[in-house]
Amino acid sequence: MKDTSLSNSSAEEAVGPFLKAGIIGLGVGERHIAGYEAHPQCRVTVLCDLNEEALRSCGKRHPGRRLTTRPEDVLDDPSLDIISVAGYDDSHAAQVIAALERGKHVFVEKPLCLSREEADSIRKAWKRSGKRFSSNLILRLSPRFQALRERIASGLFGNLYYVEGDYNYGRIWKITEGWRGRLPFYSVVYGGGVHIVDLLVFLTGRKIRSVVARGNKICTANTRFRYNDFNVALLDFEDGMIGKVSSNFGCVLPHFHQIQIYGTKRTFLQTAAGTREYDSREPNxxxxxxxxxxxxxxxxxxxxxxxxxxxxxxxxxxxxEEVFDAMAVCFAIEESAREGKAVEISAIR
Ligand SMILES: NC(=O)c1ccc[n+]([C@@H]2O[C@H](COP(=O)([O-])OP(=O)(O)OC[C@H]3O[C@@H](n4cnc5c(N)ncnc54)[C@H](O)[C@@H]3O)[C@@H](O)[C@H]2O)c1
Incomplete structure (x- = not known):
């Protein structure tokens, strides 16, 4: 499909097409401003937050943009090429679909959405739109994981047989006191574990075929948070490799991604105590x-x-496709924990 959405500006002659972006939700969304504007051909022109105070204070830190408390003003703005969707999790699906339907490219905070049905609708809207979209599964970009991926791909680890990652949230108050605990539904797997699911697939280059998961709600007992605050899933990868992902929102630890990669020739251990790699079984x-x-x-x-x-x-x-694939695994993990049975991954296609 021909892309007719690029808007003109005085900068066009100097640097080529110039893109305008709008951001909905100004918590982590505020940090999208610097991200877009690191590119010489993009400028954030509209900022939106339902909360007037959050909007005003963000506007003061980033002057010269149009400010609005109405997401529709952003979605309906014909001058915008790109929209960031960064409000609460339960607002993502509808805004992503509305933006794609209006011919915008969309960058959505994780999680993409909260159900398989929503993911199916987003996929259809994306296919119809011919636009690009992606999600902020940012761990892939960490220099440590980029380098680790290269070492794995070079064969240094031999055959991988077990990989694991713990999303140690360390900020329990965000689910017991913040908006996450007030939503009609919140999943620690969609909100946190998704980063690890995506990272393990990225590091190993292998697909997950099925999962079996369990969850509990002990850390947040007697709080207003109504859902599991802990989930652990065993993952069956293709080629027999096994994985484990935990979404550990109540842990007594600082926020940290604990990652362990075991191959026949080498082991990588990233723990809060340090990160080391081993290539021998010698005791010393x-x-x-x-x-x-x-x-x-x-x-x-x-x-x-x-x-x-x-x-x-x-x-x-x-x-x-990678955003959909990570979400498909997370949907299967939630289903497995809920139903108490192993669940095959069925791609969102
Ligand atoms: N990629 C990451 O690593 C990462 C990190 C943090 C948060 N997030 C995601 O970003 C989203 C926002 O989380 P946060 O930590 O920034 O929360 P936050 O509370 O710090 O900020 C969210 C802001 O969005 C506004 N908002 C909420 N729903 C809105 C809507 N429908 N329209 C307009 N404004 C809306 C709120 O008023 C608030 O000011 C969540 O989906 C979260 O999962 C991703």
């Missing part, structure tokens, strides 16, 4: 420290690539 070998930056990224860092992809100059670092 303490391995070597892994020193690439972690996380080493800002929340808006994927947006440079997103703008490049919209300009048709680069593939998306996180493609539309």
């Amino acid at each position: 070998d303490s391995g070597h420290e892994v020193s690439e930056a972690y996380p080493g990224i800002e929340k808006g860092d994927l947006l440079y690539n997103f703008v490049e992809a919209v300009l048709n100059r680069a593939p998306l670092l996180i493609s539309e």
